[in-house]
Amino acid sequence: MNKVIGKPINRVDGKLKVTGGARYTADMPVENLTYGVLIESTIAKGKITKLETTVAENAPGVLAVITHRNVPKFNQITFFPGGQSLPILQNENIYYQGQHIGIVVAKTLEQAQYAATLVKVEYKIEQPIIDIDTALQQGYKPERIFLDMLPAHSFWGDINSGRSQAEVLVEQTYNTPVEHHNPMEPSATLAVWEDDRLTLYDTTQAVSLTQETIAKVFDIPPENIRVICQYLGGGFGCKALIWPHTILTAMAARYVQHPVKLALTRAQMYTSVGYRPPTRQHLTLGATKAGKLTLIKHIGENITSPFDEFAEAVAMATNMIYACPNLDTNYNLGSINTSTPTFMRAPGEAAGMFALESAMDELSYALELDPIELRLRNHADVAPATGHPWSSKSLKECYQRGAEIFGWKHRNPKPGSMSDGESLIGWGMASATFPANSWPATAKVTIYNSGKILVESATHDLGTGTYTVMTQVAAEVLGVSLEQVEFKLGDTNLPKAPLTGNSTTASSVGSAVQAAAMNARNKILEIAISDSDSPLYQAKPEEIIFDSGKLLLQNNPTVGESYQEILTRHGGENIEAVGDNASKQKQPEYAKHSFGAVFVEVQVDRLLGEVRVKRCVGVYGAGRILNAKTARSQMIGGITWGIGMALMEHTVMSPNYGRILNHNLSDYLIPVQLDVPDIQVQFVEEEDPYVNALGTKGIGELSIVGVAGAIANAVYHATGKRIRDLPITPDKLLE
Structure with missing residues (x-):
């Protein structure tokens, strides 16, 4: 039997990562790309009293300087799924140092960075509360x-x-x-609009949640939004929710009618994605x-x-x-x-x-x-x-x-x-x-007439090995080699999966992959035992094993046939099956x-x-x-x-x-x-x-x-x- 679950298998995506073939969000090639740079508050509490953007707007290559004075209308979100509830670019109030107060979009990154330095801001400064002792003196007990x-x-x-x-x-x-997360890969977002359809490349631990949230922000159907994140250089929670920089990037791309990429600096990771x-x-x-x-x-x-x-x-x-x-x-x-x-x-x-x-x-x-x-x-x-x-x-x-x-x-x-x-x-x-x-998850398995297996779920690999373990689960259930299985993730065009966090991915998505593979296996088994031309004709399901890409009689493994042989004889149609991790019976x-x-x-x-x-x-x-x-x-x-x-x-x-x-x-x-x-x-x-x-x-x-x-x-x-x-x-x- 093809027992691979539990084995110390090398990462199936390892070669891509060490040779530079794995494309992270900021690596994605997009034509006519422009660049966004955040403008951040330099005080911890107060109000903006003067905001001078004219010089920046007239700087070379600048397409827009967007602040609370000219921001297009969009719906605000609150904490979960939002990373925080503070309305984005809605007024002059400042609540913390590093708060996003604008975004500059320019034709090159250097032009955007330079223009951001030209924006002049004056504040009415108020005394912030920084000390935990002072804060707790005015504290309360949450319910x-x-x-x-x-x-x-x-x-x-x-x-x-x-x-x-x-x-x-x-x-x-x-x-x-x-303490701060400090993942190797800083957060980044790349937004591409085509009419009312949005493709969003985002460093997220939750493409499905991002899709649903951004749909509410811009009041468009979720199916008009595709969120892609195929590789993550760590997350640890700071990429689990939807933070203001993602919304600002999508808004700016719509505003300038060009694709926009915004990549947080290492310093901005300390003020933009929680702690x-x-x-x-x-x-x-x-x-x-x-x-x-x-x-x-x-x-x-x-x-x-x-x-x-x-x-x-x-x-x-x-x-x-x-x-x-x-x-x-x-x-x-x-x-x-x-x-x-x-x-x-x-x-x-x-x-x-x-x-x-x-x-x-x-x-x-x-x-x-x-x-x-x-x-x-x-x-x-x-x-x-x-x-x-x-x-x-x-x-x-x-x-x-x-x-x-x-x-x-x-x-x-x-x-x-x-x-x-x-x-x-x-x-x-x-x-x-x-x-x-564990959280609700779905997966899809396709058995091609070539014998190749495609497994799909809109989950993530934060560097933990999800690509590899899902490949192992599918390969063992279907009785095929690891090389025959391809696992795709990180795309809302795939079957829905939950946020990757709380140590739930292996349990949630793994169980869904197992169920989808079992359903695909049962489909091809039914074809074989119902086919009078098959050597497995009228065999009982419990008498058949799956090994080396074949269906075999357990008590006589010389009798059987491969996936390719079964599907070729039936017109070459692929087998597709979906599965989820829902419990089929009530457990104590x-x-x-x-x-x-x-x-x-x-x-x-x-x-x-x-x-x-x-x-x-x-x-x-x-x-x-x-x-x-x-x-x-x-x-x-x-x-x-x-x-x-x-x-x-x-x-x-x-x-x-x-x-x-x-x-x-x-x-x-x-x-x-x-x-x-x-x-x-x-x-x-x-x-x-x-x-x-x-x-x-x-x-x-x-x-x-x-x-x-x-x-x-x-x-x-x-x-x-x-x-x-x-x-x-x-x-x-x-x-």
Whole structure:
């Protein structure tokens, strides 16, 4: 049998990417192209009092300077599907530094850039709110979070009773800073109008959502809009929603009646497509001396924009990761003069589990109990909030295997007890979790009479390996080689697929591809067994296997015929079938999550306070793994990001002017090759018949969760100093 699911297959799009054949949005060749450049506010709050555009309009090559004074009418959008609700170019009000206040369109990029410098703006400046403390003093408690899908306040039991039962208490506050996505490929949009039809090349994680949204903006039918995004150089959430620059590009192209390309600069990526907001998390853990939790209280505070309500859902994992009879989690929000935050890899879990896992480590020291043992004693055998059984859960196995690989039993638990020359050595660990979600998706499979297979779905490959794993799923179901299958994505002319995010693509689209392939297989099977000229005539479906591009009798594989032979005999017509990921039968209620355990070793310079991660082990239970190689790459990438989150990443904003000061990859630090240690990744084999038809759970965001907590815990073990404010930098260790 042609078993390819799970194998470490090389990326099918790899050659195109390394040879330059993969065209990203800004690479698309379009005739008569013109260029757009944004005009941005230079203050954080106030009003435009004077806007002089005449010189810019008369500059060489300039086709238009569009501001709130001459912008054509179009419909405004709000947060989700919009990245933010602030009306675009509608008035003179300024709410944050970097707000788009106009767009210049010219025949060349250089002409547009120069003309943008000629636009003169004067402001009435007002005092902005920048500081999180000031914002929270005027803050409030939101009623719902995460696109209004979840209540903000979760509770059960009696917190006061849990506190009175606690023999040991940990009460601490943990902070995470503003962080930006920094994908390799900055966002870009290319708009081409032909009468009332629009082709939009866009760096988006959601071509279908973009199509629907832009249709509403310009009040035209969705079928008149084609959105294309065949390759993405990373997204991580900042390309999931529809941001103002996309709408401005489409509007400008219609205005000048020429195709327009607008590519954000690296600096503009810090003000145009969202960010992870800073969080302040107040955690209280209570436990008996036997190490059983009696209470968990987790209050998450963060900032949002003046015009939207976005809460970083830091307590989502707290509500389900450990068994505790008394729990209370809630949120406070404050507004500052900035753009709206957005989803960033593991939104909620990445920051929330740093705080929770740091607090669990503090509790383990207070109890003089091994950190793994504390977690085992509070393992949630069922979902704490609902009592539902897990569809599958291998967290205990992750702890055990991770500890064995890492050599955890050799750890001296006393802080500061391990060293190597002038360096202190610390070992730390943390749990990881992320929901196993899926959204409605469709796919189409065509079997050509040549034996080639085309699989189509309007999904995306953010660099994660979607092209490859979908090819594997179709090839295995149809019993053909990988070379016979072509997978197309990133185009609204293809069957509809959901936003690529929340670690749902493999589960959602993969299940749809599997269903479409099964439907195509059943169609060609029916043709064969109904054809008196076929050697498979009147065979029972269960007696036939699909292998090497043929239909064969299972008990006599020498009897059978190929797809080509069957289709040629029936007039050469291709077989087409569609499929979706909708469940065909009602399933019992299960809680669906991925889990993992992360172990790290750090080295801390005694004199300089410099922290280096020396090795890392991550063991995960994440359902069926579709490709061992791309899955391992995903986990290494997420762990690397976790290293950056723990030790480096921090967007610095001017406290007086609301200006981002490190809006580049020189000053906003992320890990480079020398910062990344040996990383060992293993998966616990799971068979999950309940999570979805493929049995997959998604891994893209699980990989970052827990890493920052494990590093913080290792730093404490090395130094005896608990750092509760990320990133962990030398100045904090040397204070």
